[in-house]
Amino acid sequence: MKIILCIKQVPDTSDIKWTENNTIQREGLESIINPYDVYAMESSIALKKKYGDVDITALSMGPRQADRMLRKAISVGVDKAVLLSDKKFAGADTYATGKTIAKAISTKFPDYDLIICGQFAVDGDTAQTGPSIASFLDIPQVTYVKEIIKYSDNSVTVVRELDSGAETVKVNLPALICVLKDTFEPSRPLINGVIKAADADIPVYGAEDIGLEPDEAGLKGSPTYVNKAYRAPQKEVECKFLDNCGDLLQVIEKCGGENE
Amino acid sequence: MSKGILIYAEVTREDYLHTVVFELANKAVDLSRKLDNSPVMALILSKPNLINEYKEALRNNGFDKVFYIADDRFGEYKTDLFAKAAIQAVKEIDPEILLIGATNQGRDLAPRISTALHTGLTADCTDLDIIDNSKLAATRPTFGGQLMAVILSKKYPQMATVRPKVFKPAQEDLKRDTVFIKLGIDLSDYKPCVEILEFVKNSSSEINDIDSAEIIVAGGRGMQSQEGFSLLKRLADKLGGAVAGSRTAVEMGLISPEYQVGQTGKTVTPKLYIACGISGALQHTVGMSSSKTIIAINKDKNAPIFDICDYGFVGDVFEVIPQLIEGLEAKDLS
Structure with missing residues (x-):
């Protein structure tokens, strides 16, 4: 059984600093693996542990530096990795990203049976790329997956976590699932994994390698564009600081009071 | 046209x-x-x-x-x-x-x-x-x-x-x-590839629905653990409110995603929103800034949450919240 694991390197958005001109200070901004993609990775490794006969290929689209993240994925149990990196990919929206990744999968790994993505990437927060990849490949998708119950040759059964409850869904393969969270403990690097990661040959594919026309990639291939971007306005309120719990309690009772 | x-x-x-x-x-x-x-x-x-x-x-x-x-x-x-x-x-x-x-x-x-x-x-x-x-x-x-x-x-x-x-x-x-x-839409060649086997509705008894709650007690990274969230639950119970979390709290597995407030979670507008151990990243605040009154408790006096709240308390949530619960319990007795 062949799994494609889509992972993305993102800036650590919990630690953003602003320049005097209200632009994001890019220097010193840490790159991390998107937290939801960690769940995706853990889910795929858990399937490998449970079913044995599972081959996991990690795929990422991003700058050359993402190579490090892919090696880390190999060190914790992913079998191999590939990086989609090309200046032509820059500025891609979710449509162009979906097309690029789908094209890479269909040209380089056509015999996959399950694609696992994180539900969101914390930098863009769109949750659109997974379904967009599935659309381009014309395969079914299941979003908001919190648990993978069963994985067989021709179907996968998962539990979706929705606002109103939990839905158990069986989907025919090939399919794409977007993982919300899982219950696994984060994997630690394996000793032979670390060696494998250091030695791994991680191919880098550009637009030409996957048969993507220049006008299909990046900003050119994106139907949307950013008209302007600005620092989010701060709400203008004067915070009244309280210094003892008694006052705090009074405020809570006044503002949340049932007898209003 | x-x-x-x-x-x-x-x-x-x-x-x-x-x-x-x-x-x-x-x-x-x-x-x-x-x-x-x-x-x-x-x-x-x-x-x-x-x-x-x-x-x-x-x-x-x-x-x-x-x-x-x-x-x-x-x-x-x-x-x-x-x-x-x-x-x-x-x-x-x-x-x-x-x-x-x-x-x-x-x-x-x-x-x-x-x-x-x-x-x-x-x-x-x-x-x-x-x-x-x-x-x-x-x-x-x-x-x-x-x-x-x-x-x-x-x-x-x-x-x-x-x-x-x-x-x-x-x-x-x-x-x-x-x-x-x-509209006459042709679905004759539709072949189902997805089958819904089961649906289990959420029991709303455990934590109230944050969509309709008038008071929300929300926790973030600063609540650290399940124990931290049980404190929030006790406070919320005392106030007749619901518990919610930031995305970080959800990622830490402290609360399930359906109670997440923020850009990738829900937008809530309660009468009172108490943010505990939440730094106040915009990811979170876009989902709660329209609450009528916002109170923030955080040990970092420079946390951005204090820029958008009505009342702030600089202190350790693990000291402050138990005191609030005690205070409310004492009032129940009197």
Whole structure:
């Protein structure tokens, strides 16, 4: 059984600093693996542990530096990795990203049976790329997956976590699932994994390698564009600081009071 | 000449029209004024036996036209079936703008439609406007909610999803001579590849529903552990409120995603929002800044949460919250 694991390197958005001109200070901004993609990775490794006969290929689209993240994925149990990196990919929206990744999968790994993505990437927060990849490949998708119950040759059964409850869904393969969270403990690097990661040959594919026309990639291939971007306005309120719990309690009772 | 604004009229699992439909309708009426009063339209996919009920619900809510497809298979949302029907319908209606609620269903469906129609989709918008006479300008927070981006689409229909409660529903009837149009959509070659085996409804008893709660006690990274969240639960119980969490708290596994407030979670507007150990990244605050009163408890006096709250308390949540609970318990006794 062949799994494609889509992972993305993102800036650590919990630690953003602003320049005097209200632009994001890019220097010193840490790159991390998107937290939801960690769940995706853990889910795929858990399937490998449970079913044995599972081959996991990690795929990422991003700058050359993402190579490090892919090696880390190999060190914790992913079998191999590939990086989609090309200046032509820059500025891609979710449509162009979906097309690029789908094209890479269909040209380089056509015999996959399950694609696992994180539900969101914390930098863009769109949750659109997974379904967009599935659309381009014309395969079914299941979003908001919190648990993978069963994985067989021709179907996968998962539990979706929705606002109103939990839905158990069986989907025919090939399919794409977007993982919300899982219950696994984060994997630690394996000793032979670390060696494998250091030695791994991680191919880098550009637009030409996957048969993507220049006008299909990046900003050119994106139907949307950013008209302007600005620092989010701060709400203008004067915070009244309280210094003892008694006052705090009074405020809570006044503002949340049932007898209003 | 504008071809109109289409709203996907989502039917929930419980067979009612999602409230976001009416919020979008109200906004669409507003946008249509800037588009030479182009028509506001709805698309609904429904079981045949319920369609009359939905027509009545949509009538007089700002809709000039309601397109509907009735099919027995529309009882339960399935991505492939709904996408197949909606893609054909949108092609036929050919609207200028297509708006969809950023619900579980909407977020699953919208990218299937936009990709199939090779058009742009902007997710989770916090504002919509018309600029340059006819372009939809969709504003959304990005980069963890700290940067606002105004996004335009080169292709049509221009699509956007909007979270529930971002816009308000109309306060009074938006009277229209609503026209109902049945669409003949061919689903004969639909082969199901997804099967829903089971659905277990959430028990709302354990933690209250944060959508309707008047008081929300929310925790973030600073609550550290399950024990931290049990403290929040005790405080919320004392106040008759609900517990919510930031995205970080959800990622740490301290609370389940359905109680997440923020850009990737829910938008809430309670009477009182108590943010405990939440730093106040915009990712979070876009989902709660419209609360009537916001109180923040955080040990870092420079935390951005203090920039948007009405009352602040600089202190250790593990000292402050037990004192609040004790205080409330003492009052119960007296």
